[in-house]
Amino acid sequence: MDKQISFDPPRGMRDFYPADMVWRNKVFGAFREAGEAAGFEQYDACVVESYDLLARKSGEEVGDQIYHFFDKSERHIALRPEMTPTLARMVAARQKQLSFPIKWTTVAQCFRYERMTKGRKREHYQWNLDIIGEESVMAEVEVIGTACAALRRMGLSPEDFKVHVSSRALLGELLGASGIPAEKHAAVFLALDKRGKIPDEEIKYILSQGGLDEAGIAKVFEMFAVKGLDELPDSPAVANLRELFRLAEIAGFADCLQFDISVIRGLSYYTGIVFEAFDTKGEFRAIFGGGRYDSLLTTIGGDPTPAVGLGFGDVVVTELLKARLGENAAAEKRGIAVGFMFPEQRDAALALAARLRAKGEYVNLSLRNQKPKQFFARASESTCAKAVFIGPDDVASGKAKMKDLATREQSEFDL
Numbered sequence: 001m002d003k004q005i006s007f008d009p010p011r012g013m014r015d016f017y018p019a020d021m022v023w024r025n026k027v028f029g030a031f032r033e034a035g036e037a038a039g040f041e042q043y044d045a046c047v048v049e050s051y052d053l054l055a056r057k058s059g060e061e062v063g064d065q066i067y068h069f070f071d072k073s074e075r076h077i078a079l080r081p082e083m084t085p086t087l088a089r090m091v092a093a094r095q096k097q098l099s100f101p102i103k104w105t106t107v108a109q110c111f112r113y114e115r116m117t118k119g120r121k122r123e124h125y126q127w128n129l130d131i132i133g134e135e136s137v138m139a140e141v142e143v144i145g146t147a148c149a150a151l152r153r154m155g156l157s158p159e160d161f162k163v164h165v166s167s168r169a170l171l172g173e174l175l176g177a178s179g180i181p182a183e184k185h186a187a188v189f190l191a192l193d194k195r196g197k198i199p200d201e202e203i204k205y206i207l208s209q210g211g212l213d214e215a216g217i218a219k220v221f222e223m224f225a226v227k228g229l230d231e232l233p234d235s236p237a238v239a240n241l242r243e244l245f246r247l248a249e250i251a252g253f254a255d256c257l258q259f260d261i262s263v264i265r266g267l268s269y270y271t272g273i274v275f276e277a278f279d280t281k282g283e284f285r286a287i288f289g290g291g292r293y294d295s296l297l298t299t300i301g302g303d304p305t306p307a308v309g310l311g312f313g314d315v316v317v318t319e320l321l322k323a324r325l326g327e328n329a330a331a332e333k334r335g336i337a338v339g340f341m342f343p344e345q346r347d348a349a350l351a352l353a354a355r356l357r358a359k360g361e362y363v364n365l366s367l368r369n370q371k372p373k374q375f376f377a378r379a380s381e382s383t384c385a386k387a388v389f390i391g392p393d394d395v396a397s398g399k400a401k402m403k404d405l406a407t408r409e410q411s412e413f414d415l
């Protein structure tokens with residue numbers, strides 16, 4: 001006999017039952033509305049991408065996590081772990097036709113063969129917001145402000161989350177001032193990104209392997225003592241960060257931001273301001289993360305083009321929303337349940353459902369006759385806000401009652 005097939009999805013993958021889709025739709029709805037409200041245009045691409053593009057352009061860690069395979073013609077293919085390399089490829093392909101700056105958005109399913117921990121799956125949907133072709137910090141302002149607006153639409157406030165902001169340019173200046181040469185900075189960033197995830201001793205070892213002496217390593221760790229921008233001497237990177245905070249004040253989301261020098265980001269392509277959003281209680285993983293990546297277009301062969309963007313996953317934010325707003329907070333009651341008592345009333349119920357649907361109502365029509373108690377019990381548990389139950393008397397009188405399931409108020413109407 002064949003082995004019994006497991007009812008579980010493959011490890012790290014999710015099934016979305018109707019109750020899960022209610023949450024997904026709430027989250028995706030906020031993504032879409034916030035993106036539209038800020039003038040981002042939608043784009044999309046296939047989840048399958050060429051391995052070379054992804055392996056070379058994602059961060060080291062993400063590069064190791066790629067699901068990849070050879071197709072029947074021996075093409076090396078992968079499931080995208082993130083959208084940014086694909087976006088860069090699409091923009092590079094049309095660089096002469098596009099009129100910059102462009103503001104693009106998508107919700108992309110991404111796959112990473114990760115160690116499974118809270119908030120980390122092997123598949124997730126990631127809302128991406130990117131502005132390509134804008135050098136000024138206005139790009140950061142628009143991208144971060146739009147993500148904060150989405151969190152507000154979902155029902156969270158600045159008390160629930162903060163966007164921690166730093167800058168690789170700033171870290172580069174500090175490393176440079178400590179005598180650490182520029183060609184070592186990228187390796188230092190990737191090692192430092194592991195802070196909190198692996199012991200500091202291990203990070204010091206990685207840095208020493210990268211050629212840093214003990215004094216250099218000590219200087220690197222001293223950087224993290226900086227708590228506020230005002231502790232730092234004026235420099236281009238500091239001025240840039242100050243401008244971001246000033247503009248965020250005008251745009252009305254400064255209360256969502258906080259300077260945090262420890263934000264590094266694990267992807268290698270970031271060049272300037274970097275940021276990551278966390279819940280204020282520190283219970284969950286990063287809600288979203290992003291930054292400026294001014295060199296990615298050139299590294300894939302495009303023209304030099306500044307860029308800023310972020311990725312905002314569906315997993316962590318859904319966990320956070322359930323914890324802060326309640327497990328049932330996404331359920332929205334709307335629509336009308338229509339039922340009938342005996343088979344003889346079925347035609348009348350079907351005709352009523354058709355009429356209501358033609359008017360644009362959401363109608364859940366019972367497929368068979370039911371006892372009134374059964375019908376109303378099911379209707380109350382459903383997503384419907386109102387219910388009509390048709391019995392023999394209703395058909396005879398040509399009138400039926402529409403019941404509000406919350407208030408129990410009834411109103412009569414012509415069948």
Ligand code: HAM
Pocket residue numbers: 081082083084112114119120121122123124126128129130267286287288289290291293308309310311312313314315316
């Ligand atoms: P990332 O930090 O690797 O950045 O991912 C961004 C967000 O995606 C995370 O903050 C988290 O919400 C979600 N995420 C990532 N991996 C997982 C996972 N295994 N399970 C659940 N959620 C996950 C990027 O991917 C960049 N490409 C973002 C970007 C766009 N930068 C510029 N443009």
